[in-house]
Amino acid sequence: MSEQKELSSPAMRKSADPAIMIIFGASGDLTRRKLVPSLYSLTLGKLMPEQFHVLGVARSQLTDEQFAESLKEGMAQFGRHKPRDLWPSFSKRLSYLSGGYDDPETYRRLAEKLDQIDTEMGLTCNRLFYLAIPPTLYGEVIERLGEVGLNHTDGGWSRIIIEKPFGRDLKSAHELNELTHKHFAESQVYRIDHYLGKETVQNILTFRFANSIFEPLWNRNYVDNVQISVLESVGVGHRGGYYDQSGVLRDMFQNHLLQLLSLVAMEAPASFDADALRNEKVKALSAVRLLSPEEVLDHLVVGQYEGYLDIPEVEDGSRTPTYAALSLYLDNWRWQGVPFYLRSGKGLKEKMTEIVIGFKSPPHVMFPLQVGEQIHPNVISMCIQPDEGIHLRFEAKVPDTQADMRSVDMDFHYKESFGEVMIPEAYERLLMNAINGDAALFTRADGIEAAWRIVDPLLQVCESGRIPTAKYKKGSWGPVEADELMAREGRAWQFGCMHS
Numbered sequence: 001m002s003e004q005k006e007l008s009s010p011a012m013r014k015s016a017d018p019a020i021m022i023i024f025g026a027s028g029d030l031t032r033r034k035l036v037p038s039l040y041s042l043t044l045g046k047l048m049p050e051q052f053h054v055l056g057v058a059r060s061q062l063t064d065e066q067f068a069e070s071l072k073e074g075m076a077q078f079g080r081h082k083p084r085d086l087w088p089s090f091s092k093r094l095s096y097l098s099g100g101y102d103d104p105e106t107y108r109r110l111a112e113k114l115d116q117i118d119t120e121m122g123l124t125c126n127r128l129f130y131l132a133i134p135p136t137l138y139g140e141v142i143e144r145l146g147e148v149g150l151n152h153t154d155g156g157w158s159r160i161i162i163e164k165p166f167g168r169d170l171k172s173a174h175e176l177n178e179l180t181h182k183h184f185a186e187s188q189v190y191r192i193d194h195y196l197g198k199e200t201v202q203n204i205l206t207f208r209f210a211n212s213i214f215e216p217l218w219n220r221n222y223v224d225n226v227q228i229s230v231l232e233s234v235g236v237g238h239r240g241g242y243y244d245q246s247g248v249l250r251d252m253f254q255n256h257l258l259q260l261l262s263l264v265a266m267e268a269p270a271s272f273d274a275d276a277l278r279n280e281k282v283k284a285l286s287a288v289r290l291l292s293p294e295e296v297l298d299h300l301v302v303g304q305y306e307g308y309l310d311i312p313e314v315e316d317g318s319r320t321p322t323y324a325a326l327s328l329y330l331d332n333w334r335w336q337g338v339p340f341y342l343r344s345g346k347g348l349k350e351k352m353t354e355i356v357i358g359f360k361s362p363p364h365v366m367f368p369l370q371v372g373e374q375i376h377p378n379v380i381s382m383c384i385q386p387d388e389g390i391h392l393r394f395e396a397k398v399p400d401t402q403a404d405m406r407s408v409d410m411d412f413h414y415k416e417s418f419g420e421v422m423i424p425e426a427y428e429r430l431l432m433n434a435i436n437g438d439a440a441l442f443t444r445a446d447g448i449e450a451a452w453r454i455v456d457p458l459l460q461v462c463e464s465g466r467i468p469t470a471k472y473k474k475g476s477w478g479p480v481e482a483d484e485l486m487a488r489e490g491r492a493w494q495f496g497c498m499h500s
């Protein structure tokens, strides 16, 4: 099969503006694993314009050729598409600039180099900066870009993508927003959360708002509880240093889990416009009831997998949680009284991300049930990954019985309906959207702060040592305390996507 035919991603039809993408942190993992492989896939899919250039910036001393070679190796190892026929022409679009992030000289040379590339390629000065560097350097790079005037261009656009984590808590996120806004208008800023680039995450809105049969039930009158699980089998791996300073609440809850929550809980926006959408998401997050320290003790369970302390760069005796389970409530008309249960952890039995909407039981059961027998409430499970799809569980009569019933599933699987290759990498969609100036799938300044406002009280209680860090075995489903949290409320964690 030719390299071109292998790719089929008509979902992203719009071709991008001619532009230069400047990656800070170009010799790092993200660039090799995600960014450049995504640009390659987009190029294969003919979604990138002829005039597109990638300029890597990092401290390592590399020539353009060495830079391209290291990216090629990364792609061979991690890319959805291996570097084949298209690589020679693609690699001509790559160049490299080495320099310290705190050195004004780097930025002077960068500005010169960008002008030179623009002139050589006849580009219109569209620039997309990507911060794939450690978060402690974000402020420095943003300031320096502003100082040399790279925060705007004459006749083109200048945008900046900022990786997560955006801040360590509400205060630092707010300060970073302020510093960013000193140099870039909010419309130029793209705070990335790769979960929003996932097809299945975008489909939450389609499922809710392109169908009329679900939305009337999507509220406190019919929904008993909502569960959002982002479970990972991998451990912390080689990221001990970063992870030990972050933990699961910063690494997963503040961003991915709360983004999922906002998509499930939000009201229907009037349009698909970035701000209309983000306004509703922020409203949903702002409706989350903030927990007092006492309430945190009742609503949060944190755990750490056995063996975590042996990981390089993890502090001796660290209590950093690799798992957390949390119950939250939203104070608004739609969701009053409906618990949202969130859990995420590493080192678990399987990788699985799902959102389970558990409905209330029928108000009256006319069927003869055995003693202790109950009707299973209906469940909608949105399977974000790995077996992407949606399941609706309902009761059916067992044939040839008087009134016995059993739960059955109505399933939608992406692979069956659309074919395997139809799901693009999250970063492909997000890069494409940033180049096209569509910020709908990026987090706005107020959205980031609304999420930190929810997580801050949890962090404070955890970091004060008031909450015990439960231990759990690697390869289990997490600490028993998380099951007890549910059992106290007469519920259990659901695995809505596992049984088929």
Ligand code: BG6
Pocket (backbone or CB within 6 Å): 232, 251, 353
């Ligand atoms: C990242 C976290 O944002 O998301 C990682 O930093 C985590 O710790 C990853 O493993 C999970 O992403 P995905 O797409 O594999 O679910």
